[in-house]
Amino acid sequence: MFDYDKMFDAILPLLQDKKKNFNSKDKENYSFKCTHHQDKTASAYIALKSDGGIVAGCRTCGSSYGLNTMLADLGLNKMDFIEKDETYYSKENLIAYIRENNVGNVTKDENTGVWVVDKDYKFDNAYFYTDERGTLVSVKIKYKLINHVADKKPKRFIQRVIRENKIIAASTETVDQLPKQYIYNAAAVQNAIRKGYYIYLVEGEKDADTLIYNGLAATSFATGAGSMFDDYKSQLRGAKLVLLGDFDGPGRNHVEKCRNFLFDDVEKMYIVEYLPELSKVPGSKLDVTDWLNAGHNVKELTDYVFDSCLDVKNTYKLQEHKDFSYGIWKCTDGKEDAKNKKQLTNFVIDGINIINRVDTEEEYFEMIIRTQDNRTLKRRGSILVFNDVRKFRDFLNSSDLVFRGSIDVLIDLKEWCFKYKKRDTTTAYDVGGIRLINGEWRFVTSLGSFDNNFIYDQANIYYEDDDFEKFKDLELPTKEEIIEVYDSLLSFNKSEVVYTVLGHVGAMLLNGKYEELDIKLNHLAVFGEAGAGKNTIVENIIQPLMNFDNMAMMKDVTNFAFLRESSRNKTLPFIIDEYKPSYFQEKKNQELSNFFRNAYDRNSSIRGNRNLQTIKITPVRPIVIMGEEGYWQDETALMERSDIVYISRANKDDGTLVAIRNLIKHKKILNKIGKLLVKEALEIDINSFEKFRNSCIKLVDFKDRPLNTFINEVQGLNLIRKSFKRYGIELDVKLGAEYIANNIINNILQNRRETKSQVENMFELLDEMISNGFGLKDGLRVDKDDECVYIYIPIIYPAIKKYIRDFNREAGVLSKNDFIKQLKGSKYLLDKSVMNIRINNKVKKSYKLDLNLLDDLGLDNICMFEPVSEENGEQIPF
Known part of the structure; x- marks a missing residue:
């Protein structure tokens, strides 16, 4: 029993170009040329009768061709219109039978002989195969794994023969025993081939149904690419074919096997390797159904196929070959045989992504290359590499990648790549x-x-x-995992080191937001003796939390490389090891000093590139420095731009060793915590920064850069606190702030309120010279009554320079003019103008310094200076 009205509603759109017979007594009556013989007249007919039935046939062929054949000619299947209440006769009822009996999803127990259902699988779908006339011949049943079992596949496919619309047990007859193996949707495909329509050969029945629903002629193979039958060839002979597999490795292999299998039997063959904006479709193993469900439509699909997909039978185009001579080749005279093929490359191209670089007007691209041993390589470069054969070969940058063409062929390759291999624009x-x-x-x-x-x-x-x-596949930590490492994170070294390091990790994650607010991020310097554990802290705590492993050795990095590396990332640190200024030449130390200062201040440098253009490079990256020595000449400018932690062997004890071992053991948890910190850093509102930073100012009596360092690291520590608080775990930021402040006082300010100036460093050298017995009676006079010290620069300055040179003293010395200028701007000078003062019985133009302020610096040798007369023989001549 048929739902004739439903059937004819589906047929009507296919009859719009047919002749309608208005004089008929039927409700609807159409005539058209029969496809089964040479006919000059419209001898075939189909009609919806007044009593509700449908008749179809051919006045010339007679009754041997009836409704089934006519429906197949129109691309329809009679079974789709059988009423649902007919027992086991409609597809719906067959599906119900499959569900009820778990067809194919049972195994026979060897001991009891009872058939047992595999409850790890659940029915998912059933796909029905017909012959050319639309009669059901088999069904492919899909079961999905619902209970994950290690040795079971995620999907299971069962095939069964259908006879007279009933499912036949596998013990009676199997699909491979059928006299003919049919492709999916066989009747409609045969009709579409006769009409010259394109046939979409997809990897599975699900995708075929999707395309059929969207009005395309589509098919697939029941047996997949692994075992193909010649019957498939006969059913697709002469077709205009579009191969469209899943967009992954197995899908690509499936398409390639279908290509080789059907190549000689079809008229045209387009291969779809990609679809527009496929990268935006969620999921990993993607197919055309996923793409259409993501909001695309069938017109986009067909436009892409015929505009951007290559007909692999067109020998006048460059082609890829993966069996005869692997690579990209061309036919020299339009004939595809070994004699006329010229191999251009020994690799194929899986895709070209256009890259619009924000910081340059030049167009860039990424080429995805696949080698004959199935390795995937990526090469990025300027579009200009296609202008020169040598540049293109340099771009390939591999001994096993070959290009054999001339400049003309290279231009052809460029056009071919960007027409047929273009993927995403990023x-x-x-x-x-x-x-x-x-x-x-x-x-x-x-x-x-x-x-x-x-x-x-x-x-x-x-x-x-x-x-x-x-990082992409990393999970967020559980509360239990954080608890597992929490105590160790707070005890891997002395508290000043622990909280400074953790605070700096958080501050590095906020660096991008600091830059937006013009807040400078201090460097972290980890100094200390060999074997103290500097590398242990960086490699097993900082790097895992940042999910970043790269490190540069100081001796191996050029000045330009420093600049380039420091401009690459606003978050991932530039970690520099083996900082040993005593091993470097003065020029390198000066370059490093300039680099560290500029990196803190984000000062840009102008450089030229190979295209004779100038580019601006701005250091924006967090910097971590490691070494056994402190900054060159204890340079104040670098010390106040950093937070310095000193690591010593004395800091190691049983507790710290246990903590370190636990953190090394649970590196994966630190990675997960790092991802949690990234989440918090992305979410934190920069509008709240000002309020937080103002509250930090009240905690310490610091100024300028040391104050900024303190606030940065307390704010970084607070980032960790907020992340842990999501799990109900509290971190005492106030206590951590005290340890961070103590570290700054001890290692940056050296127990002062602010860092030493270069002028103060010069004063300390003078004090040291006096303590070592150097005579300065001609350049220095102390007046305790007037509470001042007079210095005569023409004597004092050369004496300091000579002292440094003779005793190989590593100390930075200002030039004479800079020393005078900074001295005049300092608080130590009581009178900015020179005055005539008697020093060692000679009147000299001297500067007057505040004795009390020098005493506050702890310069006892200067403040107590009393020149000894030469006649006593106690003055050591300079």
Whole structure:
């Protein structure tokens, strides 16, 4: 029994170009040429009768061709219109039978002989195969794994024969025993081939149904690419074919096997390797159904196929070959045979991504290369590499990648690549890390940018590789995991070191937001004796928390490389090891000093590139420095731009060793905590910074850069506190702030309220010279009654220079003019003008200094200076 009205409603749109017979007594009556013989007249007919039935046939062929055949010619299947209440006769009832009996999802117990259902699987779908006339011949049943079992596949497919619309047991007859193996949707495909329509050959029945629903002729193979039958060839002979597999490795292999299997039997063959904006579709193993469900439509699909997909049978186009001579090749005279093929490359191209670099007007691209041994390589470069054969070969940058063409062939390759291999267009940034993108804070990596929910957008990427691949699949920690490492995180060294390091980790994650507010981020310097554990702290605490492993050796890095590396990322640290200024030449020390200062102040440098353009490089990256020695000449400018922790062996005890071992053991947990900190750093509102930073100012009596360092690291520690608080775990930031302040007082300010100036360093040298017995009677006079000290620069300044030179003293010395200028601007000078003062019985133009302020500096040798007369023989001549 049929639902004839439903059937005819489906048929009507296919009859619009047919002749309608208005004189008929039927409700509807159409005539058309029969497809089964040569006919000059419209001898075939189909009609919806007044009593509700449908008749179809051919006046010439007779009754041997009836409704089934006519429906198949129109691309329809009679079974789709059988009423649902007919027992086991409609697809719906067959599906109900499959569900009820778990067809194919049972195994026979060897001991009891009872058939047992595999409850780890659940029915998912059933796909029905017909012959050319629309008669059901088999069904492919899909079961999905619902209880994850290690040795069971996620999907299970069962095939069964159908006879007279009943499912036949596998013990009676199997699908491979059928006299003919049919492709999916066989009747409609045969009709579409006759009409010259394109046939979409997809990887599975689900995708075929999707395309059929959207009005395309589609099919798939029941047996997949692994075992193909010649019957498939016969059913697709002469077809205009579009191959469209899943967008992954197995899908690509499936398409390649179908290509080789059907190549000689079809008229045209387009291969769809990609679809527009596929990277924005959520999921990993993607197919055309996923793409359409993501908001795309069938017109986009067909436009893309015929505009941007290559007909692999067109021998006048460059082609890829993966069996005859692997690589990209061309036919020299339009004939595809070994004699006329010329191999251009020994690799194939899986895709070309256009890269719009924000910081340059030059167009860049990424080429995804696949080698014959199935390795995938990525090469990024300027579009200009296609202008020169040598540049293109340099761009390939591999001994096993070969290009054999001339400049003309290279231009052809360029056109071919960007027409048929173009994938995504991305915006690339020369600076990665947490930064503001289109009004939203995102973490920009080479894999794409992500928000605080870790949703990736591949349209915004960091241009270079950043070794940040593992972060994407990392999970957030559990409360139990944080508790597992919490105590160890707070006890791996003495408290001043612990809280300074943790605070700096948090501050590095806030660096992008600091830059937006013009807040400078201090460097972290980890100094100390060999074997004290500097590398242990950096490699097993800082790096795991930052999910970043790269480190540079100081001796191996050039000045330009320092500048370039420091401009690459706003969040991931530039970690520099083996800082040993006593081993470096003075020029390198000066370059490093300049670099560290400029990196703190974010001062840009102007450089030229190979295209004779000038580019501006701005250091924005957090810097961590490690070494056995402190800064060169104890340079004040560097010390006040850093927070310095000194690590010594004396800090090690049983407790710290246990803590370190626990952190090393649970590195994965630290990675997860690092991801949690990134989430918090992305979410934190910069509008709250001012209030927090103002509250920190009240905690200490620091000034200028040391104060900024203190606030940065307390704010970084507070970031960790807020992250842990999500799990109900409290971190005492106030206590941590006290330890951070103590570290700054001891190691930066050296128990003062502010760092020493260069003038003060010069005074300390003078004091040291006096304590070592150097005579300065001709350049120095102390007047205790007037509470002042007079110095005569023409004597004092050369004496300091000679002292440093003769005793190989590593100390920075201002030039004479700079010393005078800074002296005049200091608080120590009581009178800015020189005055005639008698020193050692000679009147000299001297400067007058405040004795009390020098005493506050602890310069006892200067303040108590009393020249000894030469006749006593006690003055050591200079």
